Amino acid sequence: MRAAETTCETWRKSSYSGEGDGNNCVEIATSPTHTAVRDSKAPARATLTFPAAAFTHFLAVLKAPVRKP
Structure with a gap:
């Protein structure tokens, strides 16, 4: 995925990011061929x-x- 395809508008935060310390988690950006992951902090x-x-x-x-085994 090229940087041009991952503008700020295309990044979305994990659904597990909550209030307080949990609000900084991972973000993803998708395209038809790739998924990019970054640290939201x-x-x-x-x-x-x-x-x-x-x-x-x-x-x-x-x-x-x-x-379980």
């Missing part, structure tokens, strides 16, 4: 960019129930 610092399919898979794994 330091938005000018490095951004991680993932192919859309990989990020979708990552979210699915996070949401899956934990299996």
Whole structure:
């Protein structure tokens, strides 16, 4: 994802960001092909960019129930 595709208007905060200390969390910006992730407390610092399919898979794994051995 190029910097031009991730303007301030396209970044959105995690739904888990709440009031108080929780309001600084992660932000994401999406495009049809990629998802970018950044720290909302330091938005000018490095951004991680993932192919859309990989990020979708990552979210699915996070949401899956934990299996006990």
